[in-house]
Amino acid sequence: MIAYNKSWLNNLRVLALFKAHLEQQRITDEEFKAITNAYRVGFYTTGFFARVGLAILTFVIVLFGDGLLSLMFWASGVVSAGGWLIFLGLLSYGALELMIHTKHHFRSGVDDALSFLSAAQVIAGFAILLYAGNENYLALSAIICLTTLFLTIRFLDTLTAAICVFSFFSVVFFGVEKIGSAGLAVIPFVMIIASALVYLAVMRIKNDIRLINYQHCLAATVVVCQLTFYAAGNYYIVQTLSDEINGVAKPIALAPFFWMWTFLIPLAYLGFGTKRKDILLIRISLLLIAAAALTFRTYYHILPVDLMLTLSGAIVLGLVYAITKYLKHPKHGFTLEEANEANLMDNLKIESLVVTQTFGHTQTPQNDGAKFGGGEFGGGGASDGF
Amino acid sequence: MGAEFYNDLHEKGLISDGSFARLNEPQMRPNLSVHWEIRTLLYIGVVLLTGGLGLAVYENIDTIGHTAVLTLIGLIAGGSFIYCFKTTKPFSWNKVSAPNAYFDYILLLGCISLVSFIGYWQYQYHIFGTDYGLATLIPMVALFFIAYYFDHLGILSMAIANLAVWMGLSVTPKALLLQNDFDKAILTNTYIVLATILLLAAFLTDRYRFKRHFKFSYQHYGVHTGYIALLAGYFHYYDEYIAAVYMLTLFLLSALLYTDAMKNKSFYFLLLLTLYTYFALSCLAMRALFRVGDEGALYLAFFYFIGSALGLIFLLIHFNKKLKTA
Numbered sequence: 001m002i003a004y005n006k007s008w009l010n011n012l013r014v015l016a017l018f019k020a021h022l023e024q025q026r027i028t029d030e031e032f033k034a035i036t037n038a039y040r041v042g043f044y045t046t047g048f049f050a051r052v053g054l055a056i057l058t059f060v061i062v063l064f065g066d067g068l069l070s071l072m073f074w075a076s077g078v079v080s081a082g083g084w085l086i087f088l089g090l091l092s093y094g095a096l097e098l099m100i101h102t103k104h105h106f107r108s109g110v111d112d113a114l115s116f117l118s119a120a121q122v123i124a125g126f127a128i129l130l131y132a133g134n135e136n137y138l139a140l141s142a143i144i145c146l147t148t149l150f151l152t153i154r155f156l157d158t159l160t161a162a163i164c165v166f167s168f169f170s171v172v173f174f175g176v177e178k179i180g181s182a183g184l185a186v187i188p189f190v191m192i193i194a195s196a197l198v199y200l201a202v203m204r205i206k207n208d209i210r211l212i213n214y215q216h217c218l219a220a221t222v223v224v225c226q227l228t229f230y231a232a233g234n235y236y237i238v239q240t241l242s243d244e245i246n247g248v249a250k251p252i253a254l255a256p257f258f259w260m261w262t263f264l265i266p267l268a269y270l271g272f273g274t275k276r277k278d279i280l281l282i283r284i285s286l287l288l289i290a291a292a293a294l295t296f297r298t299y300y301h302i303l304p305v306d307l308m309l310t311l312s313g314a315i316v317l318g319l320v321y322a323i324t325k326y327l328k329h330p331k332h333g334f335t336l337e338e339a340n341e342a343n344l345m346d347n348l349k350i351e352s353l354v355v356t357q358t359f360g361h362t363q364t365p366q367n368d369g370a371k372f373g374g375g376e377f378g379g380g381g382a383s384d385g386f
Numbered sequence: 387m388g389a390e391f392y393n394d395l396h397e398k399g400l401i402s403d404g405s406f407a408r409l410n411e412p413q414m415r416p417n418l419s420v421h422w423e424i425r426t427l428l429y430i431g432v433v434l435l436t437g438g439l440g441l442a443v444y445e446n447i448d449t450i451g452h453t454a455v456l457t458l459i460g461l462i463a464g465g466s467f468i469y470c471f472k473t474t475k476p477f478s479w480n481k482v483s484a485p486n487a488y489f490d491y492i493l494l495l496g497c498i499s500l501v502s503f504i505g506y507w508q509y510q511y512h513i514f515g516t517d518y519g520l521a522t523l524i525p526m527v528a529l530f531f532i533a534y535y536f537d538h539l540g541i542l543s544m545a546i547a548n549l550a551v552w553m554g555l556s557v558t559p560k561a562l563l564l565q566n567d568f569d570k571a572i573l574t575n576t577y578i579v580l581a582t583i584l585l586l587a588a589f590l591t592d593r594y595r596f597k598r599h600f601k602f603s604y605q606h607y608g609v610h611t612g613y614i615a616l617l618a619g620y621f622h623y624y625d626e627y628i629a630a631v632y633m634l635t636l637f638l639l640s641a642l643l644y645t646d647a648m649k650n651k652s653f654y655f656l657l658l659l660t661l662y663t664y665f666a667l668s669c670l671a672m673r674a675l676f677r678v679g680d681e682g683a684l685y686l687a688f689f690y691f692i693g694s695a696l697g698l699i700f701l702l703i704h705f706n707k708k709l710k711t712a
Contacts, residue, residue, distance in 0.1 A: 026408040027401060034400050050706045053657040057695045057702070064691040071688065110699070277418045286423070306445060309438025316431035320424055324487055327420070334418050336487065 002213060003100050003154050004043070009213055011039035043106035054109030062092055062117050082128035089121030115155055119147055138174040141167045152217055161217035165224040169194060177245070184245055188258070191232035199225035223280060226269065230288055233261035236295040262292050277333055428491050436498060452510050459503045466496025474536055481599050482537040490538060497532060497541050501525050501548075522552040534597060542603050546584065550611075553580055574622060577615030578635075584608030589646075605646075609655065612639055613662040620669070636666050651709050657702070664698055 002009070015036060022032045046054065066088045070079045078084055096114035105111045126143045130136050148164035151157060172194045176183045183190075202221050205211060211218065231237050235258040242252050252258070266288035273281030293312070303311070327336050396406040443455050470493050473485045484490050504525050507513050514521040529545035532538065553576055588604035591597060613636065620632040640663045647655040671690055675683045 021409065027405045031401050031405055035395070038398070038400055044703075046703075046706055047653055049653045049657045050702055053661065053702050054699055056661070057699045060695040061692050061699075064688050064695070068685070068688040068692065071685070279418060279420075279423075282420070282423065286427075304445075306438050306441035309434050309441060311438070313431050313433070313435030313438055316427055316434060320427050320431060323420075323424060334420055336419070336421055336424060 001153055002156060003097065004106055004156070005104070006213070008041045008043055008106075009156075011041045012043075013212070014039045015041065042104050044104050044108050045106050046108050051107065051109035051112065055113040056109075058110050058113035059117065062095075062114070066091075082125050085121050085125030085128065087125075089118045089125060092118035092121060111155070112157075115151055115157065115160070119151060119160070123147055138171065138178065141170040141174060145171055152214075156213055156217060158216045158220040161214075162220040162224050165198065165221045166228070168198070169224075169228050184242075185253070187241070188232050188238050192229060195225045195229035195232060199229065219280075223284065226281065226284055230261075230265045230269075230291075233258055233265065234291065234295060235259050235262045236298055262295050266292050424487065428488070432491050432495055436495065440502075452506075456503065456506060456510075459499050459506065463496050463499035463503055466492050466499065470496060470536060477535060479596055481597070484537075489536075490540070493532070493536055493538055494540060497529060497544060500528060501544075519552065522548065526552050533600075537597065539600070539603060542600055543607075546603065546607050549583075550580055574615050574619045577611055578619065581608050581612030581615060585612065605655065609643065609658055613658075617662075617666065617669075620666075633666060633670070637663070648708070653706065653709055656705050656709070660698065660702065660705075664694070668694070 018027060018032055018035050021027045022029070027035075069088070070084070073079055073084075092114050096111060096118060099105045099110055099114065103110075123140075123144055127140055130139055130143075145164055145167035148160040148167065152161040152164050169191065173187065173191060176187050176190050199222060202218050202225065206215075206218050206222075235255070238258050239252055243250070266285050269281055269285035269288060272278070273285055297308070324336060327334055330336075392401070392406060392409045395401050396403075401409070443450065443458075447455065470489065473489060475482050475485055504521065508521045526545060526548040529541055529548055533542035533545050584604045585608040588601045588608055591601045591604060616632050616636040616639065620629050620636070623629040623632065640659045643655055643659045647653075647659065668691070671694075672687065675687050675690070678686075
């Protein structure tokens with residue numbers, strides 16, 4: 001099922017484990033070298049910048065190659081059909097399989113770009129076919145979900161995994177919406193329950209040894225579930241969606257519940273994240289606290305902007321001061337020391353760039369992606385994956 | 387991968403007895419680092435606070451009065467700098483780490499206040515008259531001094547941006563692409579001078595070991611400014627012979643950068659020079675093909691991009707290998 005060489009994937013994990021042991025000086029350099037020799041990895045993998053460069057060039061090749069093909073077949077009239085894009089997507093997919101099997105590319109930028117392009121082409125092709133008559137978000141979401149599900153299973157990519165779960169939730173959303181007014185009233189709760197169910201399912205299977213290659217994908221799935229779980233009950237989102245669907249702005253039912261949800265869930269996340277030492281959940285909770293504050297600000301202007309900014313700045317700085325005082329010596333498993341991980345940015349001094357750009361620093365998208373697979377998983381929808 | 391696995395490796399002789407014992411010790415879960423989370427929060431806090439105060443001043447300028455505002459900003463700047471001078475570690479031409487977690491941000495607060503202080507003063511009271519050169523020169527010199535004295539990369543970036551302002555430009559990459567009018571040849575050439583200064587600074591920083599870790603910032607801004615300005619110059623003089631000078635200078639820059647990147651094993655700069663040079667070469671190739679201008683040329687253009695991009699992929703893979711083994 002997995003396109004990459006499985007024993008190499010296993011060796012990668014072994015090396016990562018012993019790299020950590022090496023950093024904590026449980027083994028010596030020579031031993032690490034011996035282990036590296038014993039557990040050979042034949043993948044062609046590059047550093048971050050090489051990956052970006054190769055991805056850009058792969059995009060150039062595929063786009064111009066497709067352009068050339070389209071130019072040659074222009075006269076025949078096949079180019080204008082939606083199926084043509086699907087055909088091009090399948091070509092990209094073929095190239096992807098070829099690169100993985102003959103050149104052993106693994107996260108090199110080439111495979112990332114090819115899988116992204118093939119997914120985009122196939123999905124766009126289907127969208128053109130579908131949208132010939134009328135808009136159908138349900139079908140489109142289902143196609144995205146199936147396409148990314150196939151790619152996740154075959155190429156173990158975290159981004160496709162995240163998109164897959166997200167599109168699964170949109171399938172649920174548009175499905176419930178179709179039911180009519182009864183469906184509309186319960187959408188937030190259905191989405192909350194759906195997120196919770198997927199989350200619980202993933203947590204159940206997360207440590208299954210048979211899924212060891214999917215650890216990163218499952219972790220990404222968990223993050224998406226945590227985000228949708230919150231978003232489904234956030235007051236702003238519920239109110240906006242309700243206005244949109246009803247066509248008029250009117251107060252929503254159960255407003256106190258959604259307000260509680262807006263504020264309590266981020267705090268609960270922060271609590272759980274701290275308790276479980278889950279740095280990802282802590283980061284999510286910090287983001288969601290900001291989202292909750294913004295939500296409140298959208299509906300209640302109790303403070304002028306300048307005062308609010310100054311106050312929140314003072315509160316944040318006060319909190320930071322308190323935390324640094326408290327953690328002067330590591331406590332309860334938390335430390336202020338920088339983690340002993342290799343600087344993955346090629347010594348790029350990110351922070352200095354951020355200071356001049358003030359949030360303008362764009363992250364390079366990880367072009368990971370997707371390709372479609374024919375009806376292999378046609379029956380069960382995304383739930384197959386969990 | 388538990389005890390059995392380590393056992394197996396031990397039997398194979400891959401790990402020694404001592405290491406084997408260490409691996410089997412109950413392993414303490416390492417402390418979870420919240421270093422970057424705290425730093426991010428500090429940064430957000432400083433931005434919110436200065437933004438809020440700035441807005442408050444802006445909205446209440448009629449009631450507060452300019453003198454009071456100036457005094458307040460001056461006090462913040464002065465206070466920050468007094469704190470920094472008191473707590474900083476002794477100066478050295480090598481890297482000096484910050485004495486505590488707040489230091490960098492207090493210094494940043496001080497610098498932002500200093501720049502606003504001078505700007506405000508000039509705007510309201512015209513202390514430098516109409517000599518805008520002097521009005522931007524003074525904060526620039528101050529920022530460079532602070533960046534070197536306290537060893538702060540963020541302030542160095544601010545100082546470089548101020549250098550560009552002083553030269554009548556704005557250097558943050560976004561602004562470079564979005565705001566500036568590249569049709570003015572004089573601006574383009576000023577950019578080229580700026581890039582030369584920055585690249586020279588990068589070279590000298592490395593050569594004479596004055597704060598060697600500052601090299602990246604100089605080179606980063608120098609490379610982007612240089613390439614974009616040279617390409618802009620080329621397009622400005624597109625139909626004149628002097629365009630060739632810009633192109634040739636660009637290739638010279640690439641050659642110099644290539645030796646430097648190989649020496650320092652920096653794939654980042656290798657990638658930048660490859661892509662910028664590729665863009666320049668493609669401009670030349672397209673120019674030649676459009677001269678021909680029939681349908682065949684269009685096909686050739688497609689083949690050119692497919693072929694050249696393929697070639698470039700092999701080149702990057704080759705560079706990558708070379709950097710790893712060198």
